[in-house]
Amino acid sequence: MMLADNHTFFAPVTYILTGIPGTKESHVWIAIPFCLMYIATLLGNSLLLFIILTERSLHEPMYLFLSMLAATDLLVSTTAVPKMLAIFWFRAGEISFAACLTQMFFIHVSFIAESAILLAMAFDRYIAICEPLRYTAMLTKSLIGKIGLAVVTRSFCIIFPLIFLVKQLKFCRTNLLPNNYCDYMGVARLACEDITVNIWYGVAMAILAVGLDAVLIALSYGLILRAVFWLHSKDARLKALRTCGSHVCVILMFYIPAFFSFFAHRFGHIIPGYILNLLANLYLLIPPMLNPIVYAVTTKEILKRVINVLN
Numbered sequence: 001m002m003l004a005d006n007h008t009f010f011a012p013v014t015y016i017l018t019g020i021p022g023t024k025e026s027h028v029w030i031a032i033p034f035c036l037m038y039i040a041t042l043l044g045n046s047l048l049l050f051i052i053l054t055e056r057s058l059h060e061p062m063y064l065f066l067s068m069l070a071a072t073d074l075l076v077s078t079t080a081v082p083k084m085l086a087i088f089w090f091r092a093g094e095i096s097f098a099a100c101l102t103q104m105f106f107i108h109v110s111f112i113a114e115s116a117i118l119l120a121m122a123f124d125r126y127i128a129i130c131e132p133l134r135y136t137a138m139l140t141k142s143l144i145g146k147i148g149l150a151v152v153t154r155s156f157c158i159i160f161p162l163i164f165l166v167k168q169l170k171f172c173r174t175n176l177l178p179n180n181y182c183d184y185m186g187v188a189r190l191a192c193e194d195i196t197v198n199i200w201y202g203v204a205m206a207i208l209a210v211g212l213d214a215v216l217i218a219l220s221y222g223l224i225l226r227a228v229f230w231l232h233s234k235d236a237r238l239k240a241l242r243t244c245g246s247h248v249c250v251i252l253m254f255y256i257p258a259f260f261s262f263f264a265h266r267f268g269h270i271i272p273g274y275i276l277n278l279l280a281n282l283y284l285l286i287p288p289m290l291n292p293i294v295y296a297v298t299t300k301e302i303l304k305r306v307i308n309v310l311n
């Protein structure tokens with residue numbers, strides 16, 4: 001963007017979230033599956049947290065990391081979806097600048113935190129399969145607590161400058177945000193000054209945080225696969241692969257839409273804006289909804305306790 005010299009700058013008091021552009025007539029109907037997915041997210045992740053926290057036999061590293069993932073999914077969904085439903089059903093798109101920054105902060109913090117938790121879970125699976133005799137000694141509850149603290153600290157340190165950069169921008173055009181929630185680049189693009197720094201900080205954040213996590217996860221699973229194929233017993237190989245199956249599904253559900261959205265917004269100019277917008281909304285809904293389902297179906301210990309709770 002070029003610097004606007006002949007405009008009156010203003011400090012935005014409120015923004016108007018307009019929903020998904022081009023679908024205004026269908027907002028009421030779009031909200032129904034969004035609401036159902038949100039309810040499923042709340043029920044699934046809350047049940048998962050309840051089972052892990054109340055069942056002492058599940059106070060193991062894998063399940064403690066899974067509880068962190070469920071808490072993160074609850075945070076990102078609850079930060080974004082109620083406002084989406086208010087826009088769709090009640091046309092309540094107005095949001096204060098402070099509330100917009102707060103929503104932006106928690107959505108992006110949750111995203112960075114989830115990436116780090118998936119990396120921690122990959123590390124857990126690597127130790128369990130490649131260093132099984134040292135598993136208990138290495139992954140103590142103290143270490144898991146420190147990993148959790150590191151996840152929160154890293155997420156905060158990465159996202160706080162992003163909020164600071166947005167607060168320094170000068171605005172002059174409009175306060176209409178063509179989305180259901182406040183996202184970093186959506187707000188930055190409303191500015192009337194050069195946002196090159198904002199763009200490159202977003203790219204650096206994606207590469208150095210999420211991209212690096214993805215590379216380390218891929219490396220972990222490369223080492224895991226090598227170790228698995230060295231096992232002599234076919235049953236042992238299948239058991240090892242099954243223990244990783246649910247985690248791999250969750251990783252793919254998180255990273256594939258994330259990278260698609262990242263590249264599509266920067267290079268996919270031929271893709272209609274409402275399609276990108278809809279995908280960005282579904283990205284906040286589908287992984288948090290499916291994660292507990294994947295783990296409940298593929299993990300015998302959790303499935304057994306879910307059945308006990310429901311009975």
